[in-house]
Each structure stands twice: as C-alpha cells, then as structure tokens.
Amino acid sequence: MRVSLSSTFDLDGGLGGSVDMHAETIADIMATLIDRYPSFQQLLDRGVAVSINGQIYRDDWTQPIPADAQVFLIPRIEGG
Amino acid sequence: MGHEQKYVDKKYEVVGTRFNRPDGIDKVTGKARYGADASAPGQLVGRVLRSPHAHASIVKINTSKAEKLPGVKAIITSADLPDVTGGDQGLADILENCMARGRALYDGHAVAAVAAVDEQTAAQALKLIDVKYKKLPHVTDVDEAMCESAPVIHDRIITRGVEPKPTKPSNVAARTQMGHGDIEAGFAEADVVIEKSYKTEQTHQGYIEPHACLASVNPDGTAELWVTTQGHFVFRNVCASLLGLDIAKLKVTSSEIGGGFGGKTHVWVEPVALALSRKANRPVKLVMGRDEVFRATGPTSSTSIDVKMGAKKDGTITAAVAEMRYQGGAFPGNWAMLGCMTAFACYDIKNNQSIGWDVVVNRPKVAAYRAPSAPMAAFAVESTIDELAKEIGIAPIDMRLKNVAREGTLAPYGPTYGPIGIEHTLKAVKDHPHMRAKLKKNQGRGVACGFWFNIGGQTCTDLNISVDGTVNLTLGTVDVGGSRSSMAMIAAEELGIPYEQVRANIADTTSLGHNDMTEGSRGTFSSGMATIFAARDAISVLKQRAAKMWGITEEDVIWENGQALATGDSHSNLPPLSLKEIAAKSGRTGGPIAGHNEVVADGAGMGFASHICDVEVDPETGRSTIVRYTVVQDAGKAINPDYVEGQFQGGATQGIGWALNEEYIYGDDGCLQNAGFLDYRIPVCSDLPFIDTQILEVPNPLHPYGVRGVGETSIVPPLAAVGNAIANATGVRMTHAPMSPPRVLAGIDTLEHAS
Numbered sequence: 114m115r116v117s118l119s120s121t122f123d124l125d126g127g128l129g130g131s132v133d134m135h136a137e138t139i140a141d142i143m144a145t146l147i148d149r150y151p152s153f154q155q156l157l158d159r160g161v162a163v164s165i166n167g168q169i170y171r172d173d174w175t176q177p178i179p180a181d182a183q184v185f186l187i188p189r190i191e192g193g
Numbered sequence: 194m195g196h197e198q199k200y201v202d203k204k205y206e207v208v209g210t211r212f213n214r215p216d217g218i219d220k221v222t223g224k225a226r227y228g229a230d231a232s233a234p235g236q237l238v239g240r241v242l243r244s245p246h247a248h249a250s251i252v253k254i255n256t257s258k259a260e261k262l263p264g265v266k267a268i269i270t271s272a273d274l275p276d277v278t279g280g281d282q283g284l285a286d287i288l289e290n291c292m293a294r295g296r297a298l299y300d301g302h303a304v305a306a307v308a309a310v311d312e313q314t315a316a317q318a319l320k321l322i323d324v325k326y327k328k329l330p331h332v333t334d335v336d337e338a339m340c341e342s343a344p345v346i347h348d349r350i351i352t353r354g355v356e357p358k359p360t361k362p363s364n365v366a367a368r369t370q371m372g373h374g375d376i377e378a379g380f381a382e383a384d385v386v387i388e389k390s391y392k393t394e395q396t397h398q399g400y401i402e403p404h405a406c407l408a409s410v411n412p413d414g415t416a417e418l419w420v421t422t423q424g425h426f427v428f429r430n431v432c433a434s435l436l437g438l439d440i441a442k443l444k445v446t447s448s449e450i451g452g453g454f455g456g457k458t459h460v461w462v463e464p465v466a467l468a469l470s471r472k473a474n475r476p477v478k479l480v481m482g483r484d485e486v487f488r489a490t491g492p493t494s495s496t497s498i499d500v501k502m503g504a505k506k507d508g509t510i511t512a513a514v515a516e517m518r519y520q521g522g523a524f525p526g527n528w529a530m531l532g533c534m535t536a537f538a539c540y541d542i543k544n545n546q547s548i549g550w551d552v553v554v555n556r557p558k559v560a561a562y563r564a565p566s567a568p569m570a571a572f573a574v575e576s577t578i579d580e581l582a583k584e585i586g587i588a589p590i591d592m593r594l595k596n597v598a599r600e601g602t603l604a605p606y607g608p609t610y611g612p613i614g615i616e617h618t619l620k621a622v623k624d625h626p627h628m629r630a631k632l633k634k635n636q637g638r639g640v641a642c643g644f645w646f647n648i649g650g651q652t653c654t655d656l657n658i659s660v661d662g663t664v665n666l667t668l669g670t671v672d673v674g675g676s677r678s679s680m681a682m683i684a685a686e687e688l689g690i691p692y693e694q695v696r697a698n699i700a701d702t703t704s705l706g707h708n709d710m711t712e713g714s715r716g717t718f719s720s721g722m723a724t725i726f727a728a729r730d731a732i733s734v735l736k737q738r739a740a741k742m743w744g745i746t747e748e749d750v751i752w753e754n755g756q757a758l759a760t761g762d763s764h765s766n767l768p769p770l771s772l773k774e775i776a777a778k779s780g781r782t783g784g785p786i787a788g789h790n791e792v793v794a795d796g797a798g799m800g801f802a803s804h805i806c807d808v809e810v811d812p813e814t815g816r817s818t819i820v821r822y823t824v825v826q827d828a829g830k831a832i833n834p835d836y837v838e839g840q841f842q843g844g845a846t847q848g849i850g851w852a853l854n855e856e857y858i859y860g861d862d863g864c865l866q867n868a869g870f871l872d873y874r875i876p877v878c879s880d881l882p883f884i885d886t887q888i889l890e891v892p893n894p895l896h897p898y899g900v901r902g903v904g905e906t907s908i909v910p911p912l913a914a915v916g917n918a919i920a921n922a923t924g925v926r927m928t929h930a931p932m933s934p935p936r937v938l939a940g941i942d943t944l945e946h947a948s
Contacts (some may be wrong), residue, residue: 119607121369121530123354159527164608167600168895172650173793185608188530190646192713192905193398193455193561 114178116142119187122161124150139163140174142184160189196726198796200892200899207686208898211835214678215697216449225449228405228421229480236407237266237308239469239479240315241462242322243489244297244304247331247555247863248344251295251324254305259321264314267473268322270305271295274468277437286524288435290558291464297326298346298523299555300864301488303462308469308477331555331863335520336497338364338554346523346553364553366525369533371606372514372546379512379544383503387580391573393912393930395495395520395857398562399847399875402451403486408466409476414438416470418445420463423453423671424710428460429702435464436471446701447671454847455561458712461490487868491560492857494519494528498573508587508595512544513537515573519566521551522558531566534606535909536574538644539593539615539801541602555863561712564645564905568848568912572930575641575913580926589917590623590640593803614827614891615642615801621887622803627823636809636820637922643802643909647902648713649794653706654723656684656731656788660780662773664688666697666727669708670720674843674904675836679717680724682832683898687728689755690772706791714902717832718893719794725897731788738782739770798893800906802826804845808918815938817853817919823885829893829901841907842884848911850876856931 114136120129124146132149136142142163146153162171164185170176171189178184219225256268271294278284288294293302305322309315330344337343345362352359354368380386406420416438422428425447433440450457466479481490497518504510515536519529529549537545582592597616603609622628622640632638655667666684670676677697685692709715732752739757740747749761757775759767779786807821824841831837854874858866867873892899912930920926925940 117607120371121354121533167604167609167611168796169608169646169648170795171648173795176795183609187607188527188534190531190534190648190713191458191561191565191710192645192648192715193458193563193565 114184117185119185121188122156122186124153136178138174138178139170139176143174162187162189196729198722198895198897200894200896205686207682207692208832209834211833212678212682212692214675215681216672216677220449227402227451228448230448231407231419233407233409233476236476236478237310237473238312238315239306239308239466239477240319241303241465241485242305242319242324243485244293244300244302245864246297246326246328247300247333248329249297249326250329251293251297251304252327253325255323256305258323259307259318262314262318262321264310265307265318266310266475267308267469268305268318269465269468269472273472274435274464278434284434287431287460290524291461299557301485301557303465303489306465306469308473332364333554333556333859333863335495335518335552335554338520338552339518339550346555350525350553366521366551366553367530369530369549370546371533373603374544376512376514376544376546380503382505382511384506385581385584386501386503387577387584388501389577389580389928391498391500391576391928393496393569393572395492395556396562396851396855397487397492397873398452398454398456400452400454400456403481403483404457404461404490405480406463406466407476407478408463408470410467410471412474414442416443416467418443418463418467419448420445421448421450421457423450423457423673423712425671426669426702426708427710428463431460432464432467436467444701444703447699450671450673453673454563455565455712456491458710459491459560483870484868487873488865489557491558493562494521494559494566494569496569498569500573500577502577502581504581504585506585508585508592510540510542510596513542514546515570516548517570518550518552520554520556520559522556523553524558525553526551526559528559528566532570535567535644536570537605539598539642540596541598542596545605547605563844563847563908567643567645567909568851571641571643571909572912572916575910576916576926576928579917579920590619593642594619594623612891612894613799613801614889617889617891618801618803618825618827621825621889622805625805625823625825625887627805627821627885630821632807633809635812635922636807637918637920639806639914639917639921641804641910641913641917643906645714645800645906645909647718647797647800648715649719649797650709650715651707652719652723652794653708653791654720654727655705656724656727658731658772658776658786660776662694662776664690664695666695666724667700667705668697668720669700669705670716671711672699673711673716674840675833676716676720679832679836680720683721683724684728687725688732688772689753714800714904715797718797718896718900718902721832721898721900722794722896723790723792726790726792727788729788730790731786734786734788735772735775738775738779738786741782742770742775742778743767796895798829798896798901800827800901800903802906802910804910804914806911806914806918808915808922810919810922810937812941815934815941817915817932817937819849819881821882823887824907825887825889826903826907827889827891827901828903829896830890830899831888832900834888837888837903838886840903841886844905844907845884845911846876846881848908849881849915852912852915852930852932854931854933856933
C-alpha cells in the first residue's frame with residue numbers, strides 16, 4: 114500500500130511524498146511511520162488525519178483500510 | 194455494540210419535518226439560564242486587570258494596596274498559575290494567554306485578577322493594583338510582522354516548513370504548501386491570466402452573550418464550573434490540565450449558550466476564575482464585559498493574499514496559485530494552512546499551488562470562527578474567478594460549472610473526493626429564479642462558492658425510557674443551534690414514537706463519557722449518529738423484554754412503528770406490544786430500559802455552498818445595501834429543515850457583516866479602537882432582506898441518514914458574493930474587506946478619475 118503525505122508534512126527534511134508499507138488499519142500506518150521516521154511523532158502531536166478513498170478520519174485508528182485504497186495523510190482539521 | 198455507519202436510503206416519519214425547538218419558550222421568556230445566570234452561596238465577583246499596552250514587559254506587579262481593601266478576598270497573577278503543562282507548548286500558550294507571564298503581548302492581555310465581595314470592590318481593587326510596564330515595540334499588521342525590521346514577539350519561534358531551517362527567530366511560525374500539477378505549464382496553456390492582491394480585516398464572531406462562568410474549587414481538590422461553552426468536556430480537560438486538577442474531580446456544566454461560532458471553543462477566563470476560587474476558597478463568578486470580549490478573546494485572522502489564475506478561452510482554468518498570510522494573534526496557529534486547504538477546494542484545477550504563512554502579531558490569540566480561514570481564501574479566489582470570467586467573456590456561473598469539482602476530483606489538499614455536492618449547488622443556482630430577476634439602477638448581482646470540511650469526533654449518548662414510555666435523551670454535545678430538537682427527532686424516528694415523547698438534555702461532565710466540542714459542524718452529524726445507535730441499543734432491549742412478556746424467543750420479535758411484533762406462524766395471534774406497554778412492565782422484566790452509545794464519528798461529509806447576492810450601491814456615499822440574497826447548500830440530509838435553514842441564514846449574515854462593515858481597528862499605539870458594538874458594526878435585522886435558502890441533499894455515505902454538517906459552510910461565500918455584486922454594480926473590483934462605504938467610495942472615485 115502507498116501512503117501519500119500532504120506537502121505540509123515534513124519527514125526527514127523532505128516535504129510530502131509517499132511511503133510504501135503494509136497496513137490494515139490507520140493504527141498500523143501510524144506505527145509504521147513512527148518506526149521509520151521518529152520525527153513523525155511531532156507531526157502526530159500537531160495533529161494528523163487520514164483520508165481513505167476521499168473520506169477523512171481524524172480519530173478512529175481502528176478504521177480498516179480496504180485493499181487498493183487511496184490513503185492520504187493530511188493535517189487534522191478543527192472547526193468553529 | 195458495533196453499529197453500521199453506512200448510509201441507507203429510507204423513508205422517514207419524523208426526520209425531515211419541522212418542530213419547534215424545545216428550548217425556545219425558555220429563551221423567549223427569559224427563563225433560560227446562560228453563563229451569567231448561575232449563583233452559589235457566598236460567591237465572589239471576579240474581575241480581570243488587562244494590559245493597556247500592545248506589547249510590554251511587566252517589570253513589577255504590586256498588589257499590596259488592593260489586598261488591604263476591605264472585601265477583597267483573593268488577587269492572582271501568573272505566580273498563582275504555575276506552569277504544570279509538562280512541556281506541552283500548546284497548553285503553555287493557552288496558560289500564558291489566560292494570564293500574562295512577564296510580558297503583555299497585546300492590548301487587553303490579562304495581567305492580574307481580583308475576587309471581591311461585590312462588583313464595586315472588585316473594580317476599586319483593580320485600580321489599586323500597581324503594574325509597572327516597560328513598553329516594547331509592537332506590530333499588529335500581518336505584512337509588517339513578516340518584515341525583517343519587525344519586532345520579534347517570541348524568541349522561540351523558528352519558522353517551520355522552510356528549508357534550510359532558519360537560524361533566527363521571526364514572527365513567521367510556519368510555511369505551508371500544497372497543491373499538485375505543473376504550475377508553469379498550466380500558465381503557459383492559459384489564454385488569460387489574472388493576478389490580484391487582497392486584504393481582509395480581523396473580525397469577531399460577535400456572539401451576543403459574553404464569556405461568563407461560576408467556578409468553585411474545594412480544598413480537597415474537587416471543583417465545579419458552570420460556564421457558557423461549545424464543549425464542556427474539553428473545557429474540563431483543559432482547565433484541569435492548566436490548574437493541576439484531576440479531570441474527573443472537575444465537574445463542568447454547560448449553560449445555555451448565546452452564540453459561540455468557534456469563539457467558545459477556547460478557554461479565556463475560566464482558568465482564572467478557578468484559580469481565584471482556589472485562592473479565596475469561595476465560589477467566584479466572572480463575567481467579561483463587551484470590551485473585554487473584543488480585546489481579549491479570539492477573533493479571526495486578518496489576512497493578506499495574492500492570487501494568480503489562468504484560463505483558456507473556453508473557461509477552463511489551467512493554473513491557480515495563492516500565497517496567503519494569516520495572523521494568529523500573539524500565539525502561533527495553523528490558520529494559513531486551513532486557508533491553503535480550502536482556497537481551491539471547489540474546483541478541479543489541474544495545476545494548483547497554495548502557499549501559507551502563519552504569522553504572530555501583537556493582537557489577541559486568534560480562535561476559530563465558523564469555517565475558520567476559508568472565507569478569506571474564498572474572497573480572494575472567487576473574486577479572481579469573476580475577473581477571469583469577465584476577461585474571457587463567459588458568465589461567472591458557467592465559469593464555475595466548467596471547472597467544478599466532482600466525485601473523483603483530486604482535492605487541492607491531496608485526496609480524491611467522494612460524493613460531493615458543489616456541482617448540485619451551482620446547477621441549482623443557475624436554475625434559481627433569483628438569477629433571472631431584473632436588477633435596478635446601481636444594483637449588481639454576484640455569485641460565489643464555498644467549501645468546508647466538517648468533522649466528526651468523540652461522542653457519548655444515553656437514552657433512557659421511563660415507565661410511562663417517555664424518553665430522556667442525554668447528550669454531551671452542547672446545543673448551539675437547535676440540536677436538542679434534531680436529536681429528539683432522530684430518537685423518535687428510530688423508536689417509532691412521536692417527537693413530543695422525547696426530551697433531550699445536555700448532561701454535565703460527570704454524567705457521560707467524553708464528548709468533543711460542538712465545532713466543525715459536528716453536532717448533528719456525530720451526536721445524531723450516537724443517538725441512532727443508542728436508540729437501536731434500546732430497541733434491542735425492548736425486543737428482549739417483549740419476548741419475555743410473551744414467553745417467546747427474542748429472535749421471533751421484530752420492532753416496527755414503535756411496537757414489538759411477534760413473528761412466525763406460531764405467534765401470529767399475539768397482539769403487538771407498544772413501547773409504552775413494554776416500559777410499564779420494565780420493573781418486572783429486568784429493570785430500566787436504556788440504550789447507550791459511544792462512538793468516534795469519523796467520516797463527516799464535506800460541505801459545499803453557492804450563494805447569490807444582489808447589492809445596491811449608493812454612488813454618493815459608497816454604502817452597499819443587500820437587496821436580495823439566496824443560499825444554496827448541500828446538507829446531506831436535513832433532520833429539521835428549520836434549523837438547517839437557520840444555519841444557512843446565520844452563516845450568510847455573518848459573512849455579509851464581514852463583507853460590508855466588521856473590522857478590528859487598531860491605532861498606531863497598537864490598541865484596539867472599536868471594542869464595542871457601537872463602533873464594531875454587526876448586521877441587525879433591519880440591515881438585511883430575508884435570506885432565501887435552498888437545501889440540497891446529496892447523502893453522506895458514512896452517516897446512516899446521510900447527514901453532513903451544515904453549520905459553517907455558508908459563512909464562506911458571502912465576502913466574495915458581495916464583492917462580485919459590488920463589482921457588477923459599480924465596475925469597481927474591491928480587494929479589501931470589509932467593503933465599507935469609504936473603501937467603496939474611494940474605488941468609485943478612482944474609477945471615475947481614471948475614465
């Protein structure tokens with residue numbers, strides 16, 4: 114699975130890009146990214162949401178990821 | 194218990210109809226209890242001393258004279274709010290914003306607070322507190338704050354998102370960039386390119402009820418807070434973290450709320466009231482004055498935005514670039530990032546790029562305001578689209594339809610859209626009678642679009658059935674727009690009972706699990722989902738009880754139209770059991786009947802709207818009058834259409850105020866010059882025509898009823914819709930909001946002189 118990152122995210126000095134990994138849930142994605150890029154924790158602290166096939170998930174890390182899904186990490190949104 | 198979140202198309206009995214709101218009578222008769230309407234035995238009056246300077250070192254605070262004043266029971270400074278945030282910079286910023294720590298960062302920043310036996314004594318005590326300031330250079334303008342020569346407000350801010358990483362601090366907290374495609378190639382394809390710069394001024398949410406609370410802290414570490422808020426669970430967590438209290442020992446009750454629109458998602462005086470109560474060992478009531486609300490709560494950003502867009506002669510937009518500068522007040526925020534994410538979100542633009550700069554200035558800490566950051570970005574982009582359309586010679590509505598985003602479009606912020614409703618709203622606008630109505634002299638018509646994400650979040654709900662069959666629905670999301678009615682309607686729909694049989698209540702923080710804020714247009718989406726699931730839980734129990742009453746297995750019971758039915762040939766002679774009949778026997782069939790649900794309601798559907806505005810401009814004065822206004826918005830599913838329309842109208846009204854009048858005006862001294870409703874002009878009923886609405890329903894695939902949030906999106910288009918209408922009425926393209934009479938008149942004069 115290819116996980117794309119918003120260009121506002123900075124992993125090891127590079128903005129945006131994508132990471133290939135095996136993940137069945139959002140929690141798997143987060144764990145893999147923290148494992149490979151320890152600085153990802155700082156992004157998580159500022160807030161990360163996950164778009165799966167266009168639907169944005171902010172909180173539920175148990176959310177399963179269908180095969181061949183488009184997965185995109187974006188900043189976590191709040192509102193007014 | 195797991196529940197199916199996916200949308201199911203079905204016919205409704207209650208949902209989609211219109212009922213009066215259950216809190217309506219209390220509100221119109223004055224019985225409703227707002228933030229300032231609570232009292233406690235022995236309560237003191239809290240007042241806050243605020244900085245008269247835009248930026249100053251606090252050399253010394255001498256409270257000795259004030260302490261000796263009879264009736265003064267406690268005085269606090271930052272020394273009484275030690276930093277227990279454990280390195281969490283976000284929390285530390287909130288703490289520093291609630292009470293200055295060594296430096297006053299903006300006009301109105303709290304420097305000390307008093308609790309006294311009455312208002313007069315508290316006011317007198319504030320005058321007796323001697324604060325020695327050393328004034329520091331200040332900056333309040335977003336563009337000036339980015340200059341090398343600007344006074345640096347925080348030594349700790351090193352710009353994020355810039356390579357190589359800067360070595361010196363500045364007022365630029367972060368750079369954000371997003372988009373896709375090849376910008377240069379896109380502009381090379383264009384037949385027409387328009388480039389313009391825009392400014393929007395800082396505005397306040399303008400809620401009528403000021404911030405108010407009653408705090409009581411006991412020596413054993415337990416505490417209570419009655420407060421006007423959009424999210425009492427979040428207030429509980431934040432206040433407990435700032436004061437070092439155990440979260441579960443702080444009970445927070447949300448009052449009725451007299452408007453919030455994002456401004457009541459943040460704590461301002463609540464930690465101060467709790468600290469005063471802790472020191473005085475008595476309850477403390479603290480109510481902000483209107484001037485304090487303007488000077489020291491969280492308005493929206495002022496901005497400076499450059500937009501460049503190119504299009505082919507057939508109207509296809511080939512490239513779009515926006516560079517946006519948003520000030521977040523005296524503390525870093527992510528407001529420009531939100532501008533970047535929303536700027537081009539209504540369109541399918543092959544090559545687009547948004548760059549955002551989040552900047553700090555000596556102004557109050559910016560807070561969310563209804564679709565935060567999106568209206569300013571839309572003002573710039575939607576105005577530029579009209580200029581493009583004019584240059585090409587295509588109708589603005591057709592230009593938008595030509596480039597509209599659809600399911601499958603790559604969103605500018607990255608992902609691909611699922612089912613969305615922007616095209617539906619534009620087509621509805623094009624077909625609307627408003628578009629064919631004749632305009633009179635000095636009148637012009639403008640169209641603009643808007644986008645907002647909407648969010649879900651953590652939600653926890655209880656549903657309890659009384660022995661007479663009436664139902665208590667216990668919610669944790671504060672009702673800011675009539676959600677108690679909508680939730681009661683949903684419960685009635687699920688249970689198959691009349692709406693009047695359900696009473697919805699907002700519980701305090703000791704009565705339910707955590708609920709996120711009512712923000713991000715999440716109330717009806719997320720609490721609605723939890724209510725559906727809680728009702729379905731209760732129905733399971735009702736079926737079990739019916740089975741017991743009949744002496745059959747639960748599998749042979751179904752629930753239809755508010756009653757249990759026995760199925761199968763052997764049970765066909767059993768008469769139905771109504772909810773009331775089952776409830777009446779509950780004590781003898783297993784006890785109270787209840788349903789419960791806790792859910793992370795992710796999957797909020799995106800909100801899109803298109804607006805039509807007719808404006809008449811007086812060429813002598815530059816005054817613009819809105820003569821007709823129509824909102825078309827996708828609601829997914831309108832639970833109670835009255836309140837959906839109310840949200841559309843409220844958002845449009847606030848956007849019109851922003852477009853025409855509202856503006857924070859700072860003097861050269863960096864102090865706010867118009868901290869009151871006389872000088873900060875929000876629209877009143879007599880300023881506006883009836884705002885017409887059209888609800889579209891493109892179901893959200895991840896809500897059982899298809900609900901999308903509706904609360905925020907309609908504040909996004911008005912700035913541009915009004916600007917486009919003024920341009921069509923006068924020939925003047927306004928690039929600075931608010932488009933107040935002096936600015937419009939100056940534009941008309943410039944145009945006349947040029948011709």
